[in-house]
Amino acid sequence: xxxxxxxxxxxxxxxxxxxxxxxxxxxxxxxxxxxxxxxxxxxxxxxxxxxxxxxxxxxxxxxxxxxxxxxxxxxxxxxxxxxxxxxxxxxxxxxxxxxxxxxxxxxxxxxxxxxxxxxxxxxxxxxxxxxxxxxxxxxxxxxxxxxxxxxxxxxxxxxxxxxxxxxxxxxxxxxxxxxxxxxxxxxxxxxxxxxxxxxxxxxxxxxxxxxxxxxxxxxxxxxxxxxxxxxxxxxxxxxxxxxxxxxxxxxxxxxxxxxxxxxxxxxxxxxxxxxxxxxxxxxxxxxxxxxxxxxx
Numbered sequence: 001x002x003x004x005x006x007x008x009x010x011x012x013x014x015x016x017x018x019x020x021x022x023x024x025x026x027x028x029x030x031x032x033x034x035x036x037x038x039x040x041x042x043x044x045x046x047x048x049x050x051x052x053x054x055x056x057x058x059x060x061x062x063x064x065x066x067x068x069x070x071x072x073x074x075x076x077x078x079x080x081x082x083x084x085x086x087x088x089x090x091x092x093x094x095x096x097x098x099x100x101x102x103x104x105x106x107x108x109x110x111x112x113x114x115x116x117x118x119x120x121x122x123x124x125x126x127x128x129x130x131x132x133x134x135x136x137x138x139x140x141x142x143x144x145x146x147x148x149x150x151x152x153x154x155x156x157x158x159x160x161x162x163x164x165x166x167x168x169x170x171x172x173x174x175x176x177x178x179x180x181x182x183x184x185x186x187x188x189x190x191x192x193x194x195x196x197x198x199x200x201x202x203x204x205x206x207x208x209x210x211x212x213x214x215x216x217x218x219x220x221x222x223x224x225x226x227x228x229x230x231x232x233x234x235x236x237x238x239x240x241x242x243x244x245x246x247x248x249x250x251x252x253x254x255x256x257x258x259x260x261x262x263x264x265x266x267x268x269x270x271x272x273x274x275x276x277x278x279x280x281x282x283x284x285x286x287x288x289x290x291x292x293x294x295x296x
Contacts (some may be wrong), residue, residue: 018127018194018196018200020047021152021193022191023050025187025202026054027149029051029122029148029202030051030055030058031152032202032204033055035054035059035122035147036058037058037059037071038060038114038116038117038118039058039059039061039117040063040110040117040119041061041062041119041122042119042120042121042123043055043065043122043123044065044092044121045123045125046064046072046075047071047075047122047174048075049064049077049078049080049087051122052075052079053081054078055122056085057062060084060110060114061084062082063088063110064085064086064088065088065092066087066089067091067125069089072087088102088106090108092129092133093133096132097132107142111142111158114211117143118144118145119143119144120144120146120147120148121146121147121148122147122148122149122215123149123150123208125149125150125151130152131171132161134147135171135174138174138175138207144207145207146204146205147203148184148203149205150200150201150202150203151203152198152200153194153199156181156183156203157201157204158171159205160176161169162272163270163273169232170228170230173229174225176211176273177212177214177277178211179205180208180284181203181205182202182205183201183202183203184202187200187201187202188200206217214277215277215280215281216280220284221281224243224276225276225280227239228243232267234267235266235267236262236264236266236271237254237264237265239268240256240257240283244283244287248255248283248287252286252290256279256282256283256286259282262275
């Protein structure tokens with residue numbers, strides 16, 4: 001807070017700026033990252049550069065992204081002693097579905113330094129972009145091996161929710177279909193400045209290759225999961241008939257459900273993530289088979 005007062009800076013609420021000011025929590029995040037010299041760290045939300053410098057001492061390279069020009073100026077001074085930090089003044093996201101090309105280019109550049117390099121996302125994420133940042137990284141083909149991120153507590157509950165729980169949804173399924181997701185610490189408002197009105201959480205997310213291999217087409221699956229939970233209170237048959245009304249008849253939808261022994265009156269929120277993965281594959285195969293018959 002002293003730095004902000006000295007420079008006359010004020011947090012910008014529209015950017016979701018809540019700065020992590022508890023040094024013990026900063027150290028906990030960095031320790032949980034398990035950094036080595038083979039790691040390229042992506043940090044989104046550099047703030048004053050405090051956590052950036054902690055990570056620079058242990059990682060091979062840190063790519064820190066800051067959209068606020070004032071914060072970028074503060075962070076620039078903090079990282080001056082380190083030659084293994086790239087500080088970008090840009091928005092981390094091009095749009096809600098894609099990272100900024102500038103960020104992606106820098107990641108590729110740093111990964112190319114050595115075949116042993118791997119990517120880790122370690123960040124106190126602004127609440128407003130936490131979902132797309134995490135979701136988009138999972139969607140990429142980048143060789144990421146770990147995420148340790150502070151996010152809003154309720155979002156953390158959504159990420160790790162299981163079927164039949166109130167927070168279970170498309171995000172839960174998307175992440176858990178490819179990753180192991182764990183909330184490793186809950187944080188109260190007092191460790192941030194300004195203090196948010198809600199609790200936060202530190203999430204540990206690691207890729208799970210065995211899970212991911214069961215997804216036939218990740219783009220199709222991503223769309224399938226989002227659409228499936230778009231009408232979470234409707235019965236599954238009704239949702240699927242509407243989703244694939246241009247590709248499949250009602251009897252063809254019923255055939256897939258019968259093969260999976262799924263009742264028509266269950267809802268998406270009652271289905272386990274592996275079941276939804278299998279369902280997406282079966283419907284993709286069914287659509288392909290019907291289309292092939294139509295062409296004959």
